[in-house]
């Protein structure tokens with residue numbers, strides 16, 4: 029079993045304990061509150077330069093412990109002050125050390141602040157119930173890992189997100205997954221530079237796959253972005269935004285790094 033399969037098996041088991049059907053009326057009710065949530069897709073289009081999605085990630089299977097962080101909102105404050113365009117909050121506990129509570133804390137912090145910053149619930153989605161949880165916790169976007177799901181599994185999750193007024197970030201790692209994603213009428217696609225089965229990271233994935241994605245879709249390069257040079261490569265192949273976790277979690281001054289990424293020339 030590869031790592032992603034192990035994580036997905038755990039997710040399905042974990043959610044089975046709280047499983048219940050999700051009614052359309054419930055999603056519609058959440059959809060009516062959607063205006064109060066900052067818009068995710070919109071935040072990722074900057075005039076020139078790269079938008080930055082800053083991720084809160086305490087640990088990971090590939091990196092181990094990254095940062096001891098009693099309160100997720102502490103890191104959110106750093107990212108907020110550093111000018112992040114959006115945040116990604118890992119809510120998987122077993123493998124990434126996050127919780128749904130982290131997402132609640134971060135969106136609470138943001139709604140008390142002056143500038144709206146949309147949040148992505150970063151987790152392994154298997155059922156629309158997780159979309160409900162994300163919306164209730166104030167997220168503006170959910171993640172759909174194309175490799176981990178069949179098209180029949182993707183459809184209800186994507187539809188639930190649309191009704192509840194959330195954007196969906198489709199994550200891909202090969203050509204076939206890009207093609208599958210395009211049949212789902214996506215607004216945002218992220219190329220994960222990290223192979224989730226083996227946890228090797230290579231920017232070449234963005235260079236190969238981003239040019240396959242039509243320009244009217246928001247294109248994100250995810251993972252393994254540490255140096256300005258990495259962000260340059262992402263920008264050069266057409267990325268609108270980068271999703272950065274480890275480098276920003278470890279950075280003493282996230283503001284410096286984010287401003288370097290923001291200033292990377294458009295191509």
Ligand SMILES: O=P(O)(O)OC[C@@H](O)[C@@H](O)c1c[nH]c2ccccc12
Nearest residue numbers: 220250251252253271272273274275
């Ligand atoms: O820490 P990095 O290398 O900057 O990567 C961030 C993000 O892309 C990565 O955490 C990620 C991308 N896709 C995922 C899916 C699940 C969990 C985590 C991820």
